Amino acid sequence: DTGVSQDPRHKITKRGQNVTFRCDPISEHNRLYWYRQTLGQGPEFLTYFQNEAQLEKSRLLSDRFSAERPKGSFSTLEIQRTEQGDSAMYLCASSPAGMGLLEQYFGPGTRLTVT
Amino acid sequence: DQQVKQNSPSLSVQEGRISILNCDYTNSMFDYFLWYKKYPAEGPTFLISISSIKDKNEDGRFTVFLNKSAKHLSLHIVPSQPGDSAVYFCAASDRNTGKLIFGQGTTLQVKP
Numbered sequence: 137d138t139g140v141s142q143d144p145r146h147k148i149t150k151r152g153q154n155v156t157f158r159c160d161p162i163s164e165h166n167r168l169y170w171y172r173q174t175l176g177q178g179p180e181f182l183t184y185f186q187n188e189a190q191l192e193k194s195r196l197l198s199d200r201f202s203a204e205r206p207k208g209s210f211s212t213l214e215i216q217r218t219e220q221g222d223s224a225m226y227l228c229a230s231s232p233a234g235m236g237l238l239e240q241y242f243g244p245g246t247r248l249t250v251t
Numbered sequence: 252d253q254q255v256k257q258n259s260p261s262l263s264v265q266e267g268r269i270s271i272l273n274c275d276y277t278n279s280m281f282d283y284f285l286w287y288k289k290y291p292a293e294g295p296t297f298l299i300s301i302s303s304i305k306d307k308n309e310d311g312r313f314t315v316f317l318n319k320s321a322k323h324l325s326l327h328i329v330p331s332q333p334g335d336s337a338v339y340f341c342a343a344s345d346r347n348t349g350k351l352i353f354g355q356g357t358t359l360q361v362k363p
Contacts, residue, residue, distance in 0.1 A: 142294075167349055169350060169351075171351075176355065177355055177356075178255075178257075178340050178342070178353030178355050178356050179295065179351070179353050181350045181351065181352070184349070184350055191348065227295070233349075238285070238346070239285065239297045239300060240349070242294030242295045244292070244293055245293075
């Protein structure tokens with residue numbers, strides 16, 4: 137396994153359109169996280185899954201955002217009715233669950249531009 | 252509110268010298284801290300971590316120091332190399348969920 141992968145790497149969309157991003161974690165990792173990063177800031181937590189269960193969502197995740205991890209493997213993040221403020225880098229990370237195993241491994245990110 | 256802060260947006264050092272990157276946090280419940288390095292157009296890469304039961308952790312050229320009473324941690328890179336030029340983020344981990352709370356990042360430039 138070569139690490140966390142994300143698709144697409146770049147997405148340009150018009151305001152009001154829906155977009156969906158995919159994340160494939162490291163295969164033996166059962167925790168999967170989504171973060172958003174804007175210019176000049178560190179990544180901000182959006183949501184996370186343990187296996188297929190979504191266990192926490194940030195207040196940053198408005199009703200227009202939905203995430204799934206249907207079989208506990210890959211995950212998708214959908215943004216409906218995109219707004220210009222959604223323009224950011226969307227990062228996915230995975231980690232094994234368990235005490236002491238707190239390092240997360242990030243994918244390359246999907247850069248979203250809403251015009 | 253910014254629970255993890257990196258107050259220096261940038262740092263420039265000469266190759267071979269020591270780089271010291273600083274980070275402060277406000278939540279005394281944090282008990283695990285990590286440093287990540289990020290190159291443009293790539294995701295953050297894990298560098299080194301430290302648990303609150305320790306005050307120092309070393310891995311090759313990288314050493315992280317934790318001062319719990321001051322709620323401060325620092326990353327030392329010695330000797331610095333031009334390939335170390337990147338944005339460095341410190342992060343605190345929520346032990347229950349594992350979610351990371353990041354600082355704003357410090358851009359390190361190592362000059363040859």
